[in-house]
Amino acid sequence: MAHERKAPVCLHVVNERLDIGHIRITAVGSSSLVLIGDTERIALSSVFDTPPESVIVGPFIPLSPES
Amino acid sequence: MSGTADLPVSSAAPFRTHRTSIVGHVRLNSVQFSSHVQVGDNKAVCPQSDVLAVQREIPVFRADEGDFADFSIFSATPPWTPAREPVRVFVCHADPAIRVRSLDVKAVSVSSVLQIGANRCVRAVNRTKHIRMLLPRQEDAHAPWRKTERQEEVTGADAPPSVSG
Numbered sequence: 001m002a003h004e005r006k007a008p009v010c011l012h013v014v015n016e017r018l019d020i021g022h023i024r025i026t027a028v029g030s031s032s033l034v035l036i037g038d039t040e041r042i043a044l045s046s047v048f049d050t051p052p053e054s055v056i057v058g059p060f061i062p063l064s065p066e067s
Numbered sequence: 068m069s070g071t072a073d074l075p076v077s078s079a080a081p082f083r084t085h086r087t088s089i090v091g092h093v094r095l096n097s098v099q100f101s102s103h104v105q106v107g108d109n110k111a112v113c114p115q116s117d118v119l120a121v122q123r124e125i126p127v128f129r130a131d132e133g134d135f136a137d138f139s140i141f142s143a144t145p146p147w148t149p150a151r152e153p154v155r156v157f158v159c160h161a162d163p164a165i166r167v168r169s170l171d172v173k174a175v176s177v178s179s180v181l182q183i184g185a186n187r188c189v190r191a192v193n194r195t196k197h198i199r200m201l202l203p204r205q206e207d208a209h210a211p212w213r214k215t216e217r218q219e220e221v222t223g224a225d226a227p228p229s230v231s232g
Contacts, residue, residue, distance in 0.1 A: 009154045015086065017162040025172045028102075028179040031191035036167055037108075038085035038158075038185045045145035046178070050137075050197040057201045060123060065131040 069202075084159050084184035093183070102175045103182070111188040114178040117141050118195040124202045126127040138196050145192060 010022050031046040087109070098104050101116035119133045121143040137143040175181050 005213070011154055011156045013156065013158045015158065015160045015162065018165045020165075020167045022168055023229045025170075025175040027176065028172065028181060029176045030195070031114075031138065031193040032176045033189055034172070034175075034181045035186070035189070036090060036165055036170070036183045037088045039187065039189060041150075041188045042185065043122065043147055043188075043190045045147070045191065046193040047140055047143065047145060048195050048197075049140045053126070053219075054197050055199045055201065057203050059203075060125070060127060060200055063119075063130050063132040064137060065129075065132050066134045067136065 081180055084158060084160075086162070087103075087164045087225070088183050088185070089169070090167045090170055090183050094169070094171045095175070095181070097174045098181075099174070099178070100177045102179045103179065104175060105182040105184060105186075107181075107184045109184070112180050112182065112186060113188075113190045114180060115192045116178045116194075118177065119198070120195060121198045123200045129163070133176050140194050140196050143194070151215070169180065218225070 021042040025034065030048070033042060033044060087146045095104065100118070102115045103114055105112065117135055119135065119138070121128070121133070134194055157197060170183075172181060177195070180189055
């Protein structure tokens with residue numbers, strides 16, 4: 001297999017003055033991030049499972065205990 | 068600390084490519100379920116949480132209930148984006164500081180991160196399984212959707228006499 005030399009994507013960022021007055025947040029939830037600062041890599045993952053079968057109508061049967 | 072204070076750039080800073088964050092006032096009400104609040108720099112933040120959220124019409128729970136092994140969602144690995152991407156990034160900080168006068172957060176919850184400062188990597192994982200258990204009604208045990216109709220009828224019958232005539 002021949003090696004292809006691709007020119008990489010170059011991204012130039014210039015951060016100018018950043019001066020913020022007031023930040024008001026109600027809630028930060030389920031793998032979320034509030035960052036006042038710099039970072040290089042962010043990976044946030046949230047898996048949420050609520051299928052129709054998750055509604056169980058019937059007598060309460062306790063879940064099996066942790067083994 | 069004044070929100071607009073002039074701050075010198077320290078050459079001893081652990082991340083020379085990052086700016087200094089200056090926050091005057093922070094008000095935070097609650098932090099819960101594998102969440103992080105950090106003031107200062109760090110290398111990586113990796114909060115993880117597995118949640119089995121069971122709601123019952125009558126809240127009766129046993130202390131030892133629930134096994135993550137019974138639910139496939141907790142063994143699934145999230146689809147991560149590739150760690151390295153073929154992008155060369157050049158960052159120039161014309162202003163060495165980020166200034167925020169005040170920060171007001173009510174709640175930080177479930178694998179979330181609130182950080183004032185720099186980091187290199189954030190990797191948060193949350194897996195939540197919801198289960199709702201309701202008691203059966205005699206007439207609509209097999210048709211739970213009838214519940215709303217029945218409720219409407221009851222509301223009509225219970226209406227005050229002045230409205231019904």
